Amino acid sequence: MNKFYITTPIxxxxxxxxxxHAYTTIAADILARYYRKQIGDDNVFLLTGTDEHGVxxxxxxxxxxxxxxxxSDEVSAQFQATWQKLNISNNDxxxxxxxxxxxxxxxILLKLKxxxxxxxxxxxxxxxxxxxxxxxxxxxxxxxxxxxxxxxxHPKQKLNHLKEANWxxxxxxxxxxxxxxxxxxAFKVEPESRKNEVLSFIHDGLQDIAISRASVDxxxxxxxxxxxxxxxxxxxxxxYLSALGIKDNSEKFQKFWPAEVQLLAKDxxxxxxxxxxxxxxxxxxxxxxxxxxxxxxxIDGQKMSKxxxxxxxxxxxxxxxxxxxxxxxxISQFPFGNDGDIKAEEFVKKYNAxxxxxxxxxxxxxxxxxxxxxxxxxxxxxYTADFDLKSFWQTYDKNFSDLKLYDNIQLIQxxxxxxxxxxxxxxxxxxxxNNNDKxxxxxxxxxxxxxxxxxxxxxxxxxxSDQILKKLNIQSVEENYREIGLVKEGTKLDKGESLFMRK
Ligand code: MSP
Numbered sequence: 001m002n003k004f005y006i007t008t009p010i011x012x013x014x015x016x017x018x019x020x021h022a023y024t025t026i027a028a029d030i031l032a033r034y035y036r037k038q039i040g041d042d043n044v045f046l047l048t049g050t051d052e053h054g055v056x057x058x059x060x061x062x063x064x065x066x067x068x069x070x071x072s073d074e075v076s077a078q079f080q081a082t083w084q085k086l087n088i089s090n091n092d093x094x095x096x097x098x099x100x101x102x103x104x105x106x107x108i109l110l111k112l113k114x115x116x117x118x119x120x121x122x123x124x125x126x127x128x129x130x131x132x133x134x135x136x137x138x139x140x141x142x143x144x145x146x147x148x149x150x151x152x153x154h155p156k157q158k159l160n161h162l163k164e165a166n167w168x169x170x171x172x173x174x175x176x177x178x179x180x181x182x183x184x185x186a187f188k189v190e191p192e193s194r195k196n197e198v199l200s201f202i203h204d205g206l207q208d209i210a211i212s213r214a215s216v217d218x219x220x221x222x223x224x225x226x227x228x229x230x231x232x233x234x235x236x237x238x239x240y241l242s243a244l245g246i247k248d249n250s251e252k253f254q255k256f257w258p259a260e261v262q263l264l265a266k267d268x269x270x271x272x273x274x275x276x277x278x279x280x281x282x283x284x285x286x287x288x289x290x291x292x293x294x295x296x297x298x299i300d301g302q303k304m305s306k307x308x309x310x311x312x313x314x315x316x317x318x319x320x321x322x323x324x325x326x327x328x329x330x331i332s333q334f335p336f337g338n339d340g341d342i343k344a345e346e347f348v349k350k351y352n353a354x355x356x357x358x359x360x361x362x363x364x365x366x367x368x369x370x371x372x373x374x375x376x377x378x379x380x381x382x383y384t385a386d387f388d389l390k391s392f393w394q395t396y397d398k399n400f401s402d403l404k405l406y407d408n409i410q411l412i413q414x415x416x417x418x419x420x421x422x423x424x425x426x427x428x429x430x431x432x433x434n435n436n437d438k439x440x441x442x443x444x445x446x447x448x449x450x451x452x453x454x455x456x457x458x459x460x461x462x463x464x465s466d467q468i469l470k471k472l473n474i475q476s477v478e479e480n481y482r483e484i485g486l487v488k489e490g491t492k493l494d495k496g497e498s499l500f501m502r503k
Contacts, residue, residue: 003043004035005256009264010049010094010239013075014060017082019330019342020265020304022314023297026327027336027405028263029088033459034400036089037477045256047243048083049094050076054232055135058218068218072097082315087323087462094243096235104242105235106223108283113224115282117173123282127168129210132159138232140210153267166210167222169234174278175206181277181287188290189273190403191337194266198273209275237276241285259288261403269293292403295339312344321347324461325355325500328409331460336405348503358416359457360500363468366419366446367495369428373439378491381444383484387418389452393482396456412456419449447472448487455481464499471496 008028011021025048032046051057052072061071076095083090094101115123132141136154140162151157179202181187182195189195212228213219219229240262244253258280264272273291280287299310317326329347332354334340370376383389392415399407423446431439451472458465469477471494478486 001035001260002039003045003256004032004039004261005045005244005259006032006035006047006261006263007240007259008048009268010051010096010236011079012051012056013072013079014056016075016078017314018304019299019312019314019317020297021079022082022086022330024263024265024294025083025088026086026331027294028261029086029090029327030331030405030459031261031263031400031403032089033462037455037458045092045244045252046088046090047092047094047240048088048090049092049239049243050079050096051232051236051239052076052095052097053219053229053235054138055216055218056138056232058216059135069097085315085318085323086327089462092243094239096239100245100247101239101242102220104245104247105220105230105238107247108238108241109223109230111283112169112279115284117170117282118177119173121170121173123170123173124211125168125170127166127208127210128164129166129168130163131161133162134159142207162215164210164214166214167212167225167228168208169211169275169279169282171206171208171275171278174281175202177281178202178206178274178277182273187273187277187287189269190290190292194269194273194293198269201270202274206274233271233275234279237271237279240276240288258286261290261292262288263292263294265296266293267296290403292337294337295334297333297340297342299342300344301341310344312342317347321351321503322463322500324463325351328355328461331405332409334406336403351500352502354413355500356498356502358413359453359464360498362416362419362453363450363471364495364498365423366443366450367471367493370443370447370493371495373428373432374443376493376495378447378487378489378493379440379443380489381441383445383448384441385422385445385449387415387422387449389449389482389484392452392456408456409460412453412460415449415453415456419446422446444487444489447493448485451487452482467496467499470494 006028008024028046032044036044057072058068061068064071080093112124117123134141134151134154134157136151136157141151141159151159182189182199189198211231211234212222213231214228216229219232220235222228222230240259244256246253262272277287299312302308302310304311314326317329321329329350333342395411396408426442428439428442454465454468473491473493
């Protein structure tokens with residue numbers, strides 16, 4: 001891989017950032033940071049942003065007594081501040097109310113107007129829509145989408161009955177091609193269960209979709225029909241292209257499009273695995289390589305919702321635990337991809353077990369012994385421990401290429417436990433009495449492993465990684481950091497402060 005473009009969804013500004021948004025964004029950041037180390041900073045592009053048009057936002061703004069643009073400005077700023085607090089290293093932040101986005105969307109719509117689908121028919125046509133619309137999803141609903149006549153994701157929301165003349169996108173024309181590229185893996189929908197879900201949806205038959213609304217004002221106007229507003233999902237999906245500068249066919253666009261990975265949750269899978277690829281095919285543009293939909297989590301067994309009062313603000317987690325630990329606690333809850341439950345009271349337990357007593361304590365212990373027995377300098381030795389660091393890195397890379405972010409957390413924790421057991425069985429405090437050579441050797445091994453650990457945690461815990469490297473007197477990232485035995489005899493070490501204070 002020589003470049004890596006990764007995207008998160010752009011989040012609706014009707015709500016301030018919550019743990020669900022943070023979950024996807026942190027995961028994307030971890031991947032981006034990993035690939036920056038692999039292929040260089042200039043070759044990685046991480047995009048996130050905010051989705052600011054549509055009925056849902058207009059209503060939220062009205063409720064707050066604000067103009068939609070002012071309201072969007074405020075909430076979008078909250079998203080940006082939260083990502084900064086969580087140390088998200090996004091390369092850009094796109095807002096759908098920005099001019100650069102709007103002009104790109106307009107140009108794309110004009111292109112679609114002239115485009116023909118696989119059958120040779122124009123991909124856009126005028127028609128009449130009659131049916132139900134859920135503002136919560138900002139999506140049209142068919143009877144088969146409903147449970148007890150309600151949207152299963154927004155049961156409290158009243159469904160609107162719409163009857164309008166709209167512009168339609170001939171999605172049905174792309175059914176065969178979509179099936180082919182998903183089945184062949186030319187466009188990967190992951191995990192496997194999500195791929196099957198999308199294929200069975202396609203198998204049931206794709207309906208054409210309305211891509212404009214007459215009754216909505218807050219949005220981008222259809223350039224060839226000013227009475228219509230572009231459907232918010234079409235507007236939003238195009239952010240992945242507008243942010244790179246598709247409009248001017250910029251160098252950035254040429255370099256980074258298509259995305260290697262699009263991360264999202266299962267709630268918006270169909271938009272990303274059906275509608276976006278069909279639009280791209282209509283535009284004759286290459287498709288993203290992987291669309292990965294992770295699961296949804298609940299909090300203490302319940303859906304996260306304002307009315308239940310269990311919404312967790314990621315900012316508060318950072319205030320309590322610091323940004324690295326907050327990232328860790330959010331992403332280490334359950335395997336990436338699955339649904340899972342987050343137990344609020346587990347945060348403190350996990351913080352103490354994995355970070356304060358685990359990684360943090362190991363680093364203090366090792367550097368404490370180096371201080372006590374070798375006046376804080378690296379003793380003589382070469383790497384002799386029977387922990388296979390080479391295969392550690394192989395598994396680590398494989399997990400990243402399979403997007404198994406959680407598995408690497410476990411891999412790291414296993415290495416921390418391995419070191420604790422090694423210390424307990426070698427008993428350096430006894431070696432100090434009678435076997436100085438062995439003591440040097442054991443300490444050398446431990447310091448070398450701590451160095452590898454510092455690099456391995458860096459996508460997850462970037463600040464902690466830097467702190468450990470500083471303690472090891474490594475001023476800048478070593479190019480060949482995975483080599484074994486790079487720690488040099490005589491290097492001054494600095495135990496300094498604990499990495500994580502117990503709570
Ligand atoms: N604006 C659209 C996306 C447009 S992308 C072109 C949207 N926004 S959203 O604010 O509702 O964010 C949805 C995304 O937030 C999910 O796909 C997921 O990434 C994240 N999550 C929100 N709640 C979540 C959970 N409870 N669990 C896991 N992820 C969650 O949809």
